[in-house]
Amino acid sequence: MAVESARARTLQHVEPGDVPLQAALDALADPVRRSILRDLAVHEDWTRACGTFDLPVKKATASHHFAVLRSAGLIEQRDEGARRLNRLRRSEFDDAFPGLLAATIDRAD
Amino acid sequence: MAVESARARTLQHVEPGDVPLQAALDALADPVRRSILRDLAVHEDWTRACGTFDLPVKKATASHHFAVLRSAGLIEQRDEGARRLNRLRRSEFDDAFPGLLAATIDRAD
Numbered sequence: 001m002a003v004e005s006a007r008a009r010t011l012q013h014v015e016p017g018d019v020p021l022q023a024a025l026d027a028l029a030d031p032v033r034r035s036i037l038r039d040l041a042v043h044e045d046w047t048r049a050c051g052t053f054d055l056p057v058k059k060a061t062a063s064h065h066f067a068v069l070r071s072a073g074l075i076e077q078r079d080e081g082a083r084r085l086n087r088l089r090r091s092e093f094d095d096a097f098p099g100l101l102a103a104t105i106d107r108a109d
Numbered sequence: 110m111a112v113e114s115a116r117a118r119t120l121q122h123v124e125p126g127d128v129p130l131q132a133a134l135d136a137l138a139d140p141v142r143r144s145i146l147r148d149l150a151v152h153e154d155w156t157r158a159c160g161t162f163d164l165p166v167k168k169a170t171a172s173h174h175f176a177v178l179r180s181a182g183l184i185e186q187r188d189e190g191a192r193r194l195n196r197l198r199r200s201e202f203d204d205a206f207p208g209l210l211a212a213t214i215d216r217a218d
Contacts, residue, residue: 021218025138031131099208109130 016073016089016096024097027072028104032057033065037105040088049083125182125198125205133206136181137213141166142174146183146214149197158192
C-alpha cells in the first residue's frame with residue numbers, strides 16, 4: 001500500500017477543465033507530443049506503455065513530454081507493474097477545449 | 110513609387126495553406142497575439158491600425174507579434190499613410206486549419 005501510495009503521488013493529474021488555454025496550447029505546440037497523442041488516438045485506452053512509443057528523443061526527454069501532456073489534461077496514466085500505461089483523455093479534453101484536439105492531432109503536421 | 114515598393118517588400122505575407130501546423134500553433138500560443146486576434150475578430154477588416162491596440166508590451170515587441178501573426182497566415186497588413194492597418198484572415202486560415210481559430214480565440218484565455 002505504501003509503495004502504491006508513493007507511486008500514485010508521482011502521477012498527479014489535472015482535470016482538463018482546470019487547464020488554462022495557454023498550457024493546453026503549449027502542450028500541443030510540440031511535434032513529439034503531438035505524435036504521442038496521435039498514437040494514443042488510434043489505439044485502445046490503456047494499451048500503450050510509455051516505453052513502447054517510437055520517439056526521436058531520449059528516455060528522460062520522453063518522460064518530460066508525457067508529464068507535460070498529463071499536466072495539460074491531455075492524457076491519463078497508470079502504472080501496471082513496470083509499465084506506465086496511457087490513455088488519451090479525448091472526451092474530457094474536448095469538453096474543455098472544443099475542437100482543439102481535432103484541429104491539431106486529427107491532421108498531419 | 111520607390112517608397113511604396115520598399116514598403117511593400119517589408120510586408121511579406123504567407124498563405125495560410127503554406128503555413129506548417131507548428132508555426133500556426135506557435136503563433137497562437139501567446140496571450141498577446143491572441144488578444145490581437147480577438148480584437149481583430151470583433152472589428153471590421155482594415156479598421157484597426159497597429160498603434161491603436163492596447164497591448165501590455167513595448168512598441169518593438171508589439172511589432173514582432175504582428176510580424177509573427179503575418180508569417181503564420183493569421184493577419185493581412187497594409188500601410189495607409191503612417192498607419193499600418195490589419196485584417197484577420199479568418200476564412201483563409203479556417204480553410205487551412207479548420208476549427209483552430211475557433212478553439213483558441215473564440216473563447217477567453
